[in-house]
Amino acid sequence: MTSMHPSGPGNLRLIFPQWQGAAGAGAVGSLPAGQPHQTQLSYHLGPALLELLSPEHDGPTGYVTVSTDTSDEAVETVNGIYARAAVLRQLRDGLRVVSEHAPASVVTFGGECSVSVAPFSYLASRYGADLAVLWVDAHPDTGMPGDSYTGFRSMSLATLAGEGDPEFLAALPAVVPPSNILHVGLQDWQDPGIANKQRMGIASVGITDTPEDTRKILDWLALTGAAKLAVHVDLDVLDRRDFSGATGGGTRGMRVPDLLRIIDALGDAGEIVGLSLAQHAPLELLRLGGLLRELPV
Template identity: 65%
Template sequence: MSLTHPSGPGALRLMFPQWQGAAGPSTHQLLPGVDAHDTQLSIHLGPALLALMSPDHDGPTAYVPVSTDTSHEALATVDGIYARGAVVRQLREALRILRDAAPQSVVTFGGECSVSVAPFSHLASIYGDDLAVLWIDAHPDTGVPGDSYTGFRSMALAALAGEGDAGIVAELPALIPPAKILQVGLRQWKDEGIAVKERLGIRSVGITDTPDDSRRIQDWLAGTGATRVAVHINLDVLDRRDFTDTAGAATDGIRMADLARLVADVSGVAGIAGLTLTQHLPVELMRLGGLLRDLPL
């Protein structure tokens, strides 16, 4: 099995276009000029485009069914989580798929960040303390219910560490100890989740633009004793000079070449058992879709 591109009979490509973990009103504001309904569903479209442009996969592919219902009832905030009903149903279905397929490695093309919760928990149930997590993201994702932002994507990493909504945490087959988690590229230090991150003692490394930064991550990974690693990549960590179809991109992010080098360097220390790509928002395609609906096609 290739360390940087998990494949083969024990691997699974998981298509999980969940968008409900991104709280609606704030998401609408990210894409001016795009219909509010289309803005939410742009997160749903992103994973299919990621898969289309990716190398051929020689293992099985599974699809998590995701509702596209944007009614007020479907998106109701319950227990401090936006669209909690849909989030929980889709989490359960993803876990069922993983349980039935029993993959040794998982590549996830996802909508928002909470799609990593099911595959990373599944991998933790297989590898236990032999699994570490790199969370490459501009945001900490360690929020909890009761925070002002109610999207579950901001709570994903906290849930994996056993914090937050007790019902959701109880659904997970295994948790990730905070000492086995490293955040990379974090630059939103004013998020409410920072308090939970610091209380749990989750360590972080900033923008990785030199080989020295990679060595710090390699040293941390070697120090955990883990021989497997799951890597979460939120595309909002990228520098806007390289990529713009994501949320909150800025010119102080990780360059694409540095991200590729980092993942390759990490694979020299531990086998990559999980790799997630999230938050591809194909803004221009959504605008084009609006035009196509207005034309007599």
């Protein structure tokens, strides 16, 4: 089993329901007409459900206040980043919340993928070169401001690795060297961020449903020399046969038993001090909420 105990001392559970990193009102599916931005706001609902369904937690819990303002001004694209002002403000708030608790480890429930930037940057400042990051995601998340897709979630890993908007980078207490980052389960090799990922030297391990995948990950970890691990899990990496509450596409993703096998192996090889679950998009519950608003309940 992993060496991280979710209810143990020194662990912070961070609830970070950020949705603004997903650009565009139709970013995660479709809802009935007249509900602009509700698909994005499903990311705001997801963390609450993750917290509700998770085992009891006897450590501290921190909450990042996230605006639900969907006005044109609030979601304006500035310097190539959608809703830039809100995302930057919430990044700083997330860093403040984590730093005030000064935890030895952090479990984060998001929100879209950029919720990992604040806690992982904090962990990088605490553990330095002894921290390795595994980014379990179907997409590279190594885009840059000015790319065709303006959502900050697509830039989150590049920012964590030290490239991107200067004001965002200035807010971070530390970044993670690309040599200490491994991408696991990457599926979208046509994403514009792939060129940046390759230029930065971020390594990848694909998932073929065999123990060979785990061996490659452990070999990479041994080369880094890091003993502390932060693991980002974008739920869209999962195969739709196992989980459909995210924005992944089809039955070519990672199976849940493979994810658990990898996490257990990592816990045996080092100490997992960071774990993020992101991109939970409970669209059906939003649709249900829309129905309830129309019924005389």
